[in-house]
Amino acid sequence: MKLFRDRIAAFKPLVFLLCLLPLALLAWNTLHGTLGADPVAQLEHRSGDWALRLLLATLAITPLRRLTGWTKATRFRRMLGLFAFFYVTVHLTIYLVVDLGGFWSQLLTEIAKRPYITLGFTAWLLLIPLALTSTNAMMRRLGRNWQRLHKVVYLIAVLGVLHFLWLVKADHREPAIYLGVLLVLFLLRLPKLAALPRRILSAALPTQKT
Amino acid sequence: MNKSFCSTIPASAITPEPIYRRRRELLQLLGLSAVGLATGCHSETPPAAATAETIPGANLNIARKLDTAVGETQTRYKDATHYNNYYEFGTGKGDPAENSGRFLAKPWSVEIAGHAEVTGRLTLEDILKAHALEERIYRMRCVEGWSMVIPWVGFPLGDLLKRCKPTAQAKYVAFTTANRPREMPGLSYPVLDWPYREGLRIDEAMQPLAILAVGMYGHELPNQNGAPLRLVVPWKYGFKGIKSIVKIEFTETQPKTTWNDAGASEYGFYSNVNPDVDHPRWSQKTERRISGDGFNLFGNRIETKPFNGYADQVASMYSGMDLRKYF
Numbered sequence: 001m002k003l004f005r006d007r008i009a010a011f012k013p014l015v016f017l018l019c020l021l022p023l024a025l026l027a028w029n030t031l032h033g034t035l036g037a038d039p040v041a042q043l044e045h046r047s048g049d050w051a052l053r054l055l056l057a058t059l060a061i062t063p064l065r066r067l068t069g070w071t072k073a074t075r076f077r078r079m080l081g082l083f084a085f086f087y088v089t090v091h092l093t094i095y096l097v098v099d100l101g102g103f104w105s106q107l108l109t110e111i112a113k114r115p116y117i118t119l120g121f122t123a124w125l126l127l128i129p130l131a132l133t134s135t136n137a138m139m140r141r142l143g144r145n146w147q148r149l150h151k152v153v154y155l156i157a158v159l160g161v162l163h164f165l166w167l168v169k170a171d172h173r174e175p176a177i178y179l180g181v182l183l184v185l186f187l188l189r190l191p192k193l194a195a196l197p198r199r200i201l202s203a204a205l206p207t208q209k210t
Numbered sequence: 211m212n213k214s215f216c217s218t219i220p221a222s223a224i225t226p227e228p229i230y231r232r233r234r235e236l237l238q239l240l241g242l243s244a245v246g247l248a249t250g251c252h253s254e255t256p257p258a259a260a261t262a263e264t265i266p267g268a269n270l271n272i273a274r275k276l277d278t279a280v281g282e283t284q285t286r287y288k289d290a291t292h293y294n295n296y297y298e299f300g301t302g303k304g305d306p307a308e309n310s311g312r313f314l315a316k317p318w319s320v321e322i323a324g325h326a327e328v329t330g331r332l333t334l335e336d337i338l339k340a341h342a343l344e345e346r347i348y349r350m351r352c353v354e355g356w357s358m359v360i361p362w363v364g365f366p367l368g369d370l371l372k373r374c375k376p377t378a379q380a381k382y383v384a385f386t387t388a389n390r391p392r393e394m395p396g397l398s399y400p401v402l403d404w405p406y407r408e409g410l411r412i413d414e415a416m417q418p419l420a421i422l423a424v425g426m427y428g429h430e431l432p433n434q435n436g437a438p439l440r441l442v443v444p445w446k447y448g449f450k451g452i453k454s455i456v457k458i459e460f461t462e463t464q465p466k467t468t469w470n471d472a473g474a475s476e477y478g479f480y481s482n483v484n485p486d487v488d489h490p491r492w493s494q495k496t497e498r499r500i501s502g503d504g505f506n507l508f509g510n511r512i513e514t515k516p517f518n519g520y521a522d523q524v525a526s527m528y529s530g531m532d533l534r535k536y537f
Contacts, residue, residue, distance in 0.1 A: 021260035032508065037286075037293030037303070037500050038356055039507055103496055103511055114492055166491065169354065170472060171401045 008075045015076055019083040020052045025088065043094045051087035054080055056181050059157055063188035068092050078134055081153070085131045088124050088160075116166035123159035126152050157182055267430035270292070270363045271343035278419075278444070278520070279349050283501040285358035287427045293500065294354065294434050296453055297401055298387065298394040304397065306434035313393045315437035324384075324460035327375035340373060341365035345428070346421055351483045351518045357497045362442050363425030368416040376412065376460045383415040384408075384465035385441060385472065386457035397398070398464035402468050402493055408452035409439065409465035409479070413527055419444055419520060422455070445520040447481045478537040483518035484526070487537045 004010035026046055029035045035042040042116040065073045100107055111121050130150055132138070139146050161182050164175040189194055265287055296306035299313075312337050318334040322390035351357040371383065389405035391397045397404050414420065420443045424431060431437040436453025443450050449469050459465070476490055485495045498510045517524050528536075 037289035038498065040498060040510060041356070043507075098507055099498070099511065101508055101511065106493060106495060110493060113488070116491060170297070171399075174401075 008072050012076070012079065015079060019079070022046065022087075040094070040099050044091065044099060047087055047091040047094055051084055051091050052164065052178055054084035054087055055153075055157050055160055056178065056185065058084055059153065059182070059185045063185060063194075066096065066180070066188070066194055082131060082134060085127045088127060092124050094120070116163050119159045119166065120163040123156045123163065126156050126159070130156075154186070224522060224531070242509065263353070264287055265322075265423045265427050265429045267425070267432060270293065270343055270425045271428060272345045274344040275347075275349040276344060277287065279347050279359045282349070282359050285360055285501045290358055290360050290426065291432050291434060293502055295354075295449065296396075296434055296436065298404070298406065298454075299434065300396045301401060304442055309395050310433035313390070313433040313437070313454075315431075315433055318438045320439065320455060321457045322374050322459075323366045323457065325380040325462060326379045326460045328373065329376060334424075335413055341369055343424070344421075346419075346423075346444075347366050348419075348442060348444035349518050350442075350444065350448050350451075351497055351514065353477065353481065353489065353494075355492060355494070355497055357439040357512075357514075357518075358384055361427055362421060362423040364421040364423035365440065366418050367420045367422050367441065368418060370422060371412075371415055371458075371460075374458075374460070378418065379462045380460035381412055381461065382461045382465055383410050383412060384457075384459040384461050385396075385455050386459075388454045388456045403471055406452060406468045407466060408450055409461075409467050410443065410450075411464075411527075414443070414524075417524060417527065419523055445482055445517040445524045447477075447483060449477070450481050480528075480533075480536050482524075482533065482537075483514060484516060484533055486516070 026043060030039070030043070033039075058077055061073050061077040061080070065071055096107065100110070108119050112118065130153060132151060133142060135144060142149065161175065161178045165172060165179060168175055220502060224469075228286050244274035292307045293303045294306040295303070296310070299306040299309040305510045316334075319331050320337065321331050324395070343365060345361055345363050347359065348359045349357060350360050385408045388394070389397065410420065420441070423436070423440050423442045424438060426435060431440065436455075438451040438452075441451045441455065464479060469481075470479050483494075488494050494514055496511050497514045499512050500510070515521070
């Protein structure tokens with residue numbers, strides 16, 4: 001009797017635990033009071049960083065599959081996407097409960113008036129239907145519409161990176177890295193570029209024959 | 211904990227205790243605390259009061275004290291010196307503490323220029339010998355939305371300016387920070403237009419609350435906080451408090467200032483703390499106070515006060531001005 005269906009299934013718990021690691025570290029630092037002078041800002045920044053990283057990791061699966069031909073990579077995508085949603089939710093919760101705590105009246109004006117908060121909040125809202133329709137049953141039920149719906153993730157990623165870019169005071173180097181990665185991931189989806197690795201391979205193969 | 215800065219201690223009478231504590235910190239820095247363990251000194255866990263930080267830098271001789279934040283908890287020394295905006299040493303909050311070790315704050319001199327009878331170069335010693343040092347406990351509100359309570363040591367800026375005998379044309383005072391790429395690694399990236407410049411209207415500069423600080427927490431300023439000489443203007447956002455000043459110039463027209471140049475719609479020349487004028491991208495109604503001995507996750511957010519709580523002393527300087535226009 002096999003514990004896992006295959007190797008990918010066996011790796012999934014490991015990836016799951018890896019995705020929880022940043023949260024565990026945050027919890028550890030929080031409990032030990034080692035988040036620095038402004039712990040709330042640290043919690044916000046680090047949860048936000050991981051939300052973005054996981055979102056980009058989710059978007060990296062398809063190009064990775066095309067470039068390497070490793071089709072099974074797709075089987076990690078749902079987990080990464082759901083963890084991205086999870087970290088965005090943690091990020092938002094820290095902002096609402098810990099940071100804004102006691103100043104709830106400020107909340108609505110913040111969401112409406114602060115462009116970067118508007119963008120971030122919109123991204124979170126848009127992630128909800130994606131998370132809710134991530135089950136196999138929902139995929140079957142929605143059929144072709146599932147793919148259409150989940151294309152929203154591109155918009156979400158753009159909103160997430162803009163959210164970061166917009167809140168920075170002067171040094172845009174760090175958010176620019178996220179923007180750069182996102183642009184590369186978009187470029188690799190262009191039909192011509194996406195076909196590039198295969199064309200290079202097929203161009204290389206005949207020369208080997210001769 | 212408060213011994214070092216709650217009483218007047220002549221520089222000649224430094225108690226052995228700080229020396230002892232400092233030595234211990236040095237040992238720890240060198241990774242020699244294990245030696246203590248080996249020699250049986252491991253029961254050294256300091257009592258609660260003494261977890262108080264060991265403060266580096268010479269003890270300062272304080273003549274007078276003014277606490278403008280009575281009842282408010284002071285920010286820990288460690289936090290006030292390891293959570294800084296001093297982009298010349300890097301844009302991360304921990305960068306200044308980490309990257310300012312090579313900065314040479316001694317010897318130091320300041321160039322006095324512009325519309326004044328007394329101009330030229332003054333050494334830091336020249337400057338200091340004419341002023342008694344005072345401790346000023348001030349709130350410090352950063353434009354980013356956090357704040358601290360810091361015991362500065364310094365003297366009124368106006369006292370130095372008066373010594374320079376400004377002429378009638380002196381309507382503003384412009385300040386410039388040191389520009390030493392070799393000692394300030396952050397200068398290699400043009401995140402701002404270096405050198406850092408700030409300015410005040412002359413009446414603001416003469417306001418007795420505006421000080422030039424040479425120390426904090428009873429000791430000399432650490433490099434990351436603007437050693438050896440920095441401006442503290444408690445009713446304005448923190449970035450107005452220019453650090454490591456090398457030049458003071460009396461000007462007739464409003465001087466160009468760094469953050470105002472970087473984003474005029476976001477950082478005004480005046481930049482008085484004002485909860486009613488938001489930063490275009492974030493609210494200034496409230497602030498997160500960084501203070502206290504413990505680790506506080508909740509309840510740090512407090513309301514921001516007009517002029518950072520110094521309205522009684524400074525608001526009259528701006529009467530008749532539209533503070534939304536001149537933010």
